[in-house]
Amino acid sequence: MQDDDVFRALADASRRTLLDRLQRRDGQTLNELCAGLAMTRQAVTKHLAILQSANLIAVQRQGRAKLHFINPVPINDIAERWISKFQRHHLRALSALKKALEEEDHE
Amino acid sequence: MQDDDVFRALADASRRTLLDRLQRRDGQTLNELCAGLAMTRQAVTKHLAILQSANLIAVQRQGRAKLHFINPVPINDIAERWISKFQRHHLRALSALKKALEEEDHE
DNA sequence: TTGACAGGCAACCATTTGGTTGCATAATAT
DNA sequence: ATATTATGCAACCAAATGGTTGCCTGTCAA
Numbered sequence: 001m002q003d004d005d006v007f008r009a010l011a012d013a014s015r016r017t018l019l020d021r022l023q024r025r026d027g028q029t030l031n032e033l034c035a036g037l038a039m040t041r042q043a044v045t046k047h048l049a050i051l052q053s054a055n056l057i058a059v060q061r062q063g064r065a066k067l068h069f070i071n072p073v074p075i076n077d078i079a080e081r082w083i084s085k086f087q088r089h090h091l092r093a094l095s096a097l098k099k100a101l102e103e104e105d106h107e
Numbered sequence: 108m109q110d111d112d113v114f115r116a117l118a119d120a121s122r123r124t125l126l127d128r129l130q131r132r133d134g135q136t137l138n139e140l141c142a143g144l145a146m147t148r149q150a151v152t153k154h155l156a157i158l159q160s161a162n163l164i165a166v167q168r169q170g171r172a173k174l175h176f177i178n179p180v181p182i183n184d185i186a187e188r189w190i191s192k193f194q195r196h197h198l199r200a201l202s203a204l205k206k207a208l209e210e211e212d213h214e
Numbered sequence: 215t216t217g218a219c220a221g222g223c224a225a226c227c228a229t230t231t232g233g234t235t236g237c238a239t240a241a242t243a244t
Numbered sequence: 245a246t247a248t249t250a251t252g253c254a255a256c257c258a259a260a261t262g263g264t265t266g267c268c269t270g271t272c273a274a
């Protein structure tokens with residue numbers, strides 16, 4: 001599955017924070033993204049590499065600076081392909097859960 | 108963040124497969140969920156425990172069997188709180204999801 | 215009651231992960 | 245030309261992760 005990289009990239013809170021920051025202001029450099037985070041620049045570099053290989057961010061060199069741009073497409077893909085699956089079965093699943101919990105209460 | 112458990116639980120392909128299976132047929136036992144998977148029952152047990160502590164599934168004992176029920180709420184929560192940030196241009200689809208959830212709550 | 219079936223617990227293991235430090239390289243400013 | 249700034253690379257480390265095996269407990273059926 002190609003979604004796997006996206007899911008795994010999103011699993012880390014630091015990486016979600018980085019996406020958060022890029023979402024607030026797109027096109028930030030590595031050093032800008034490092035500011036205020038409790039980890040070294042190299043750690044951030046690794047996180048960004050993971051986000052990039054999951055296609056969640058795109059990178060553009062500008063002189064010695066490296067600009068990072070968020071790519072919302074994979075997240076939207078997941079939202080549409082995967083999460084909607086759960087919504088489709090939401091009613092049935094919820095009623096099954098409810099029924100199960102009620103039966104549990106009667107024991 | 109409380110979403111963290113959900114994100115991390117969803118990061119593993121085996122766990123997503125388990126959710127997939129429960130989505131197809133809810134209320135399966137541990138042994139049923141193990142069938143055809145290339146890992147031991149104990150590995151599946153661990154995955155189910157992670158899914159449970161992320162509140163993605165609920166469990167009900169029935170005699171010596173253990174029934175597993177999917178809980179779509181945390182995933183919908185993420186869709187609402189987090190992923191929606193990244194799909195501003197899909198506001199219409201999102202409001203449809205929100206509306207569906209609200210209708211469900213009123214049952 | 216005895217055996218088979220469903221699941222739980224704990225120890226152990228290899229690999230992955232998230233992080234570090236130290237040094238190197240490339241572009242810019244003075 | 246030189247110092248400074250922005251980033252890259254590689255080795256290393258501890259902890260988390262995903263998995264195994266072995267054995268134990270509880271429940272059902274014959």
